[in-house]
Amino acid sequence: MWRRVASLSSFFSSSSSSFLPQTASRLNAWESLTTGIAQQANGVIVPKEKTPFITFVLGGPGSGKGTQCIKIVETFGFTHLSAGDLLRREIASNSADGAMILNTIKEGKIVPSQVTVKLIQKEMESSDNNKFLIDGFPRTEENRVSFERIIGVEPNVVLFFDCPEEEMVKRVLNRNQGRVDDNLETIKTRLKVFEALSLPVINYYSQRGKLYTIKAVGAEDEIFEQVRPIFTATEAVA
Numbered sequence: 001m002w003r004r005v006a007s008l009s010s011f012f013s014s015s016s017s018s019f020l021p022q023t024a025s026r027l028n029a030w031e032s033l034t035t036g037i038a039q040q041a042n043g044v045i046v047p048k049e050k051t052p053f054i055t056f057v058l059g060g061p062g063s064g065k066g067t068q069c070i071k072i073v074e075t076f077g078f079t080h081l082s083a084g085d086l087l088r089r090e091i092a093s094n095s096a097d098g099a100m101i102l103n104t105i106k107e108g109k110i111v112p113s114q115v116t117v118k119l120i121q122k123e124m125e126s127s128d129n130n131k132f133l134i135d136g137f138p139r140t141e142e143n144r145v146s147f148e149r150i151i152g153v154e155p156n157v158v159l160f161f162d163c164p165e166e167e168m169v170k171r172v173l174n175r176n177q178g179r180v181d182d183n184l185e186t187i188k189t190r191l192k193v194f195e196a197l198s199l200p201v202i203n204y205y206s207q208r209g210k211l212y213t214i215k216a217v218g219a220e221d222e223i224f225e226q227v228r229p230i231f232t233a234t235e236a237v238a
């Protein structure tokens, strides 16, 4: 378990504690997460139980990311953070960014990185778990860089649900969950955005040796059988 002892935000402060030597008081988020050492707001250094294990779950609209995340959570005990769900929650709560987020989602475009990363960061900070499935993010290279800069870590695993466009369109149009972006016009834009902006992120992680491509056609359980060994293998070395 990733036991939080202080808000990650407190690590971003450049101010140093008068009680600690400079090196200790300047522990940033990256150092904290990767060294297993955390610094409380009062400057006290305490060991964390474990560093977080982050999986990015990528794929086009309707490729089955959310569906498979539910199975991964059930089987491997991850905390599921769907970036789209976090954004939709912002709309529902009438937050200051709500109207902007709604318009962006309706158009099938991408919400500014800072907004999305902050929402993810807040969820990670408040979780007792140290295993996160970040679903539908990063969608752009800018998202990726922003996450690495603000959160200070890279993913351990990146899943790519590879699905033909025709199948994705069919699934989205049949989804029936009342989503404002589940219509043909928005899907066309989402597919273009996926190809132009999200595929480069997938290629980046492929080059880093972190990408696992899943053939996302067929029965849900069959697809999960491609996913299962990835996490069984990582559990074995943990």
Ligand SMILES: Nc1ncnc2c1ncn2[C@@H]1O[C@H](COP(=O)(O)OP(=O)(O)OP(=O)(O)O)[C@@H](O)[C@H]1O
Pocket: 059, 060, 061, 062, 063, 064, 065, 066, 067, 068, 084, 136, 171, 172, 174, 175, 176, 216, 217, 218, 219, 220, 223
């Ligand atoms: N293997 C499958 N075969 C047929 N339908 C599927 C399969 N997996 C998921 N679905 C259905 O397709 C629709 C889209 O799936 P899901 O919501 O998991 O996709 P997603 O990748 O999360 O999409 P989005 O990016 O739009 O959130 C849902 O209605 C889901 O029940």
Ligand SMILES: O=c1ccn([C@@H]2O[C@H](COP(=O)(O)O)[C@@H](O)[C@H]2O)c(=O)[nH]1
Pocket: 061, 083, 084, 085, 087, 104, 105, 106, 108, 109, 110, 111, 112, 116, 135, 136, 137, 138, 139, 143, 181, 190
């Ligand atoms: O990182 C993100 C994730 C999502 N969005 C916007 O939300 C919709 C829906 O996302 P789903 O993952 O399909 O639920 C997406 O089309 C984007 O408009 C985003 O901007 N950034």
Ligand SMILES: [Mg+2]
Pocket: 065, 066, 082, 084, 136
């Ligand atoms: Mg989804």
